[in-house]
Amino acid sequence: MRRLFLTGVFINLAFLIIGLTWIAPIEAHNHRAESAPATTVAPASVTQASVAAAGPVAVALNQWSIAPQASQISAGSVTFAVTNDGTMTHEFVVMRTDTLAADFHIGSFEGEKPRVNEDTVGTNVGETGDMAAGANKTITIDLKPGHYVFMCNLPAHYGLGMHTDFTVT
Numbered sequence: 524m525r526r527l528f529l530t531g532v533f534i535n536l537a538f539l540i541i542g543l544t545w546i547a548p549i550e551a552h553n554h555r556a557e558s559a560p561a562t563t564v565a566p567a568s569v570t571q572a573s574v575a576a577a578g579p580v581a582v583a584l585n586q587w588s589i590a591p592q593a594s595q596i597s598a599g600s601v602t603f604a605v606t607n608d609g610t611m612t613h614e615f616v617v618m619r620t621d622t623l624a625a626d627f628h629i630g631s632f633e634g635e636k637p638r639v640n641e642d643t644v645g646t647n648v649g650e651t652g653d654m655a656a657g658a659n660k661t662i663t664i665d666l667k668p669g670h671y672v673f674m675c676n677l678p679a680h681y682g683l684g685m686h687t688d689f690t691v692t
Contacts, residue, residue, distance in 0.1 A: 579604040579661065582673065584613040584654065587684035589673045595690040602663045607654040613675045613685065614653050617664060620645025624672040624686040635678050645672070653677070666691045 579602040581592040586609045605615045622644060632638035641647050648671075649664040668691050675685035 578602075582606070582615060583608050584615060584675060584685070585609045586611070587680065589615070589675065589685050589687050591673060591687065591689060594688070595692060596666070598666055598668045598691050600663055601666050601691075602661060605651050605654065605660050605662065607656055607658045610656050612653050612655055612677065613680065614651055614677055615660075615662075616641070616650040616674050616676050617648050617666075617689075618645040618672045618674065619648050619667070619669055620672055621670060622672075624674065624688050627672070627674075627681070627686070629682050632676065637679055637682055638676050639674065639681050641676065668692055 580596060582603050582605045583590045584605065584607045591603075603615070603617075607613050618641065627639045627644050629637045630640055632640045632642075648666065649662055651660045651662055654660055671689040671691060673687050673689055674681055
């Protein structure tokens with residue numbers, strides 16, 4: 524009986540630790556997003572090194588980041604070569620928006636929490652869909668000048684840092 528009791532205590536303790544590890548960063552982001560006013564973004568001035576050359580724009584997905592080879596590109600038809608370098612499923616979503624990525628509200632989307640509501644933060648102009656660990660996908664999107672956000676919108680991934688701003692000139 525004592526062994527069963529101790530097993531239950533350890534299982535509950537493990538769930539508590541996991542819950543605090545995953546929920547605390549998300550809740551901190553939610554509080555920051557709710558208390559900060561939305562910011563309109565002007566095109567950023569970037570150095571020549573951050574402007575993509577002709578050819579596909581490489582994008583690496585990982586826990587918990589999205590790393591495009593450049594932060595700015597010229598308008599037109601753009602091909603993204605996306606690689607999931609992580610150890611779990613991710614997705615690559617391209618949102619056209621006037622709001623900085625850090626200011627997106629995390630709530631519910633398609634009945635799942637915690638996710639960004641893609642219908643309210645901007646316009647989804649393209650995405651890869653779910654990509655298993657190690658997968659590669661290429662997508663081509665016609666991008667107009669403006670501010671964009673690259674993100675993974677699987678539950679909790681955005682709040683853990685899988686988003687970045689991108690400028691099209």
